Amino acid sequence: MRMTFRTFTLISAAVAASACGTTSSARQDDPLYVWNKGVFAFNKTADKVVVEPVARTYHNVVPKPGRDGVRNALGNLRSPVIFGNDLLQGKFGRAGKTLARFGINSTLGIGGLFDVAKRAGIKGHTEDMGQTLAVWGISSGPYVMLPILGPSNFRDTTGFILDIGMEPLTYMRFNGRHAILTGRFGANGVTVREANLDTVEALRHASIDEYASLKSAYEQLRVNAISDGQVNIDDLPDYDEYEDEE
Amino acid sequence: MPFIKSVMLAVFMGLFLTGAALAAPQDEAFVQNKANEALNILRDESLDKAAKTAKFAEYVDSVTDVPRVARFVLGKYARGADPEKLATFTQVFREYASGVYESQLGNFGGETLTVLGSQDRKPGDSVVASVISGGQIEEPIKVNWRIRTRNGKQQVLDVQIFGIWLALQQRNEITSVIANHGGDIGAAIDVLREKIAKGDFGKKDAQAANN
Numbered sequence: 432m433r434m435t436f437r438t439f440t441l442i443s444a445a446v447a448a449s450a451c452g453t454t455s456s457a458r459q460d461d462p463l464y465v466w467n468k469g470v471f472a473f474n475k476t477a478d479k480v481v482v483e484p485v486a487r488t489y490h491n492v493v494p495k496p497g498r499d500g501v502r503n504a505l506g507n508l509r510s511p512v513i514f515g516n517d518l519l520q521g522k523f524g525r526a527g528k529t530l531a532r533f534g535i536n537s538t539l540g541i542g543g544l545f546d547v548a549k550r551a552g553i554k555g556h557t558e559d560m561g562q563t564l565a566v567w568g569i570s571s572g573p574y575v576m577l578p579i580l581g582p583s584n585f586r587d588t589t590g591f592i593l594d595i596g597m598e599p600l601t602y603m604r605f606n607g608r609h610a611i612l613t614g615r616f617g618a619n620g621v622t623v624r625e626a627n628l629d630t631v632e633a634l635r636h637a638s639i640d641e642y643a644s645l646k647s648a649y650e651q652l653r654v655n656a657i658s659d660g661q662v663n664i665d666d667l668p669d670y671d672e673y674e675d676e677e
Numbered sequence: 678m679p680f681i682k683s684v685m686l687a688v689f690m691g692l693f694l695t696g697a698a699l700a701a702p703q704d705e706a707f708v709q710n711k712a713n714e715a716l717n718i719l720r721d722e723s724l725d726k727a728a729k730t731a732k733f734a735e736y737v738d739s740v741t742d743v744p745r746v747a748r749f750v751l752g753k754y755a756r757g758a759d760p761e762k763l764a765t766f767t768q769v770f771r772e773y774a775s776g777v778y779e780s781q782l783g784n785f786g787g788e789t790l791t792v793l794g795s796q797d798r799k800p801g802d803s804v805v806a807s808v809i810s811g812g813q814i815e816e817p818i819k820v821n822w823r824i825r826t827r828n829g830k831q832q833v834l835d836v837q838i839f840g841i842w843l844a845l846q847q848r849n850e851i852t853s854v855i856a857n858h859g860g861d862i863g864a865a866i867d868v869l870r871e872k873i874a875k876g877d878f879g880k881k882d883a884q885a886a887n888n
Contacts, residue, residue, distance in 0.1 A: 643853030647846050655840035664798040670749050
């Protein structure tokens with residue numbers, strides 16, 4: 432995990448350097464536009480050459496029950512972080528559900544391979560420190576495209592680092608720990624990409640401007656996640672905003 | 678006098694808000710009817726692809742305030758735009774939006790839409806919540822509808838599916854294209870025409886490609 436943190440330090444420095452050098456080309460809603468576009472192009476190539484082929488091979492080789500099991504197990508491992516963020520947001524009912532799911536799925540679900548809790552009516556949800564910071568009233572800050580990790584913003588990037596601190600595995604010491612953490616990071620990436628093969632393809636086909644499309648989708652999905660899927664009508668735009676004055 | 682004014686204002690606002698609160702159930706019924714209508718067109722096997730697209734475009738035109746949504750997606754570039762270019766954009770956007778909605782809703786076959794409730798944003802502006810369930814989908818999908826009522830006529834301004842408001846998404850993309858071309862609306866018109874020519878509207882085609 433030290434490597435991950437170091438990578439982030441480098442990214443932050445690069446982003447800061449980029450921010451200094453791009454003010455002339457910056458956009459109002461995207462001050463890191465030049466850096467972001469560059470990383471977007473890099474990520475797109477990395478996806479085309481490595482990530483998508485691996486995800487597609489995984490999809491074709493491993494049958495659906497196997498993929499579901501891996502996704503369930505990885506999701507179960509994330510429970511402590513979700514639980515911590517549930518508590519930090521004051522959502523005690525949801526925290527109780529996360530705890531119950533973790534207990535049930537880790538035991539009856541054989542280490543989280545089977546989502547027994549869902550069948551018992553306890554559905555899962557996600558939370559992260561980026562969402563917690565938003566609930567605490569911290570604004571998102573500039574949008575930033577991170578190498579390999581993809582779209583984010585300053586708040587979510589900070590949250591991502593803080594979530595590492597909330598992971599029990601961060602503090603455990605045992606042989607092969609780095610290999611396990613790296614393997615888990617890779618498996619998470621492949622699993623998420625595999626689950627979104629159709630969605631990413633659809634986004635590419637439907638988009639008018641692929642970069643803007645990803646940025647907009649990310650920002651909208653984060654707003655949706657922060658509000659737990661509830662529409663906040665006050666946040667919706669006015670349709671008369673750009674009418675010509677009569 | 679200020680006190681009387683305040684009381685009058687409170688009474689007026691009370692009437693206003695009561696009126697607004699009564700609007701939502703009508704909007705819920707509107708969404709239920711119009712969504713069923715859309716699904717019926719898309720399921721109609723007696724129509725070939727061209728006829729279905731034409732009928733769906735007609736339907737979109739009747740339920741959506743296309744000129745208003747077109748101005749919305751142009752964002753700040755709509756203000757003071759050349760009327761001729763604006764008219765061309767609206768016409769092209771109408772065809773594009775119809776293709777997108779047909780493509781998105783076309784993925785649903787035996788599913789049904791159920792209205793869950795609604796919220797009034799302000800008088801004549803509400804959000805109706807619904808879910809699509811049944812058929813081939815495992816988990817119900819939340820769909821929210823932004824409804825605007827003017828002169829007793831209800832129209833759809835935006836639809837949120839999978840957490841994404843489609844018109845808002847289109848605005849962010851279209852204004853980006855225009856910004857990349859020095860504020861020229863013509864660039865957005867060209868891109869949309871290209872998408873229409875290719876029939877490139879997203880999900881349905883992508884899923885077909887993946888299967």
